[in-house]
Amino acid sequence: MNFLSDTTAAAHPALLDAIAHANGGYAASYGNDPLCQRVEDRLKEVFETDLKVLFTVSGTASNALALSILCPSHGAVLCHDEAHIHRDERGAPEFFTGGAKLIPLPGAHAKIDPAALTATLNSWPQDFVHTTPPRALSVSNLNESGCAYTAGELAALTGPAKAKGLGVHFDGARFANLLAGSGMTPAQASWKAGADILSLGATKNGALAAEAVILFPSVMDRYGELQARQKRAGHMVAKMRYVAAQFEAWLTGGLWLDLASHANAMAARLADGLSAIEGVELAHPVDGNEVFVALPDAVAQTLRAAGAGFYQWPDGTARLVASWSTREDDVNALLDAARA
Ligand SMILES: Cc1ncc(COP(=O)(O)O)c(C=O)c1O
Structure with a gap:
């Protein structure tokens, strides 16, 4: 994650x-x-x-x-x-x-x-x-x-x-x-x-x-x-x-576009899943492979305790970045942890 x-x-x-x-x-x-x-x-x-x-x-x-x-x-x-x-x-x-x-x-x-x-x-x-x-x-x-x-x-x-x-x-x-x-x-x-x-x-x-x-x-x-x-x-x-x-x-x-499409798809999946959780709000439209969300403290702590890695941005939001190597399983695991 x-x-x-x-x-x-x-x-x-x-x-x-x-x-x-x-x-x-x-x-x-x-x-x-x-x-x-x-x-x-x-x-x-x-x-x-x-x-x-x-x-x-x-x-x-x-x-x-x-x-x-x-x-x-x-x-x-x-x-x-x-x-x-x-x-x-x-x-x-x-x-x-x-x-x-x-x-x-x-x-x-x-x-x-x-x-x-x-x-x-x-x-x-x-x-x-x-x-x-x-x-x-x-x-x-x-x-x-x-x-x-x-x-x-x-x-x-x-x-x-x-x-x-x-x-x-x-x-x-x-x-x-x-x-x-x-x-x-x-x-x-x-x-x-x-x-x-x-x-x-x-x-x-x-x-x-x-x-x-x-x-x-x-x-x-x-x-x-x-x-x-x-x-x-x-x-x-x-x-x-x-x-x-x-x-x-x-x-x-077209490898460059395939890798980027995958990263973007993983970010979109993250954004959809996270924004469906009560209290979680997207800070910006997700047009690529980066997701910025306002996470309630309890959710952020639960995610970190579950082993998720992401940065807290200076404006207080959490930044989650997907890459060519992000696995759907990792996205699902993060979403499961956040829902829990
Ligand atoms: C928008 C943007 N431009 C430039 C860079 C520079 O990259 P580097 O770390 O290779 O100097 C980054 C790296 O995060 C970036 O996000």
Whole structure:
């Protein structure tokens, strides 16, 4: 009954096999090998566009590197107050940008309120020397409350931001869960919705350690700079083929979407079962693999005593996360314990 995080799950055997398969002979290092090139070509098909990809091994590195080419040190990044880049990256975006300011925005269910975005864009001018001009917008989808922005909701944010000249970053740490839950295509959920750069995470969905920064055509000319920043930050993995190998297996035959669909289905089962119990209330819509619930203390204690693992969130709710490896039996056992 481990619902602590999708990062507590094991790596999927197909991805480990792919690493073992890549483990023969010599290959060019630092991303210059045929496997890295193959994955880039595959991603072009998946996203239906030209693109450049840079592999990393953590979502934080992806986000901070991506933002470092969108926002100068004297600019600001707009994001939700709950955004991982704001709450959970120990200042990495500020560090990698050389001191850019993060301006947190409000909005229910960790979704940026478009009116708040517009108000901020208007009250932080681009051309007044004393203020810090917003230069980038970062949107997490799936977001930190497990909620998905629709294509229309994304456009309502990226449109006004782009009109003011901001670059747009999407944090896709749970991008596969978003696609599996929403039915959007990778293109619809990224560049067609206004993203210039996407942090694409596989680690939460079956990888050992595989993350990527994807540059869409609007910023592809910044690839050299991104690589230089990756090197300078100490994030340029020498034996990059092993990261690419995980992505190749993940994308093959739609495995990434199958794993995410399973995780989402387990979360939906959890949410349905828990919300049917008197006194238990869902805090947010469940659009992916994360469930946030207000649990009466007695229920929370009973679950912990029964061996269930989940985190208490700062707002007092319980966060339960399902992964590709969550078993239906574990969901049922948790629901039985909660009902009892
Ligand atoms: C929305 C979001 N973005 C980024 C990350 C960063 O992941 P990492 O722990 O690999 O740095 C996480 C991890 O929890 C996340 O939830």
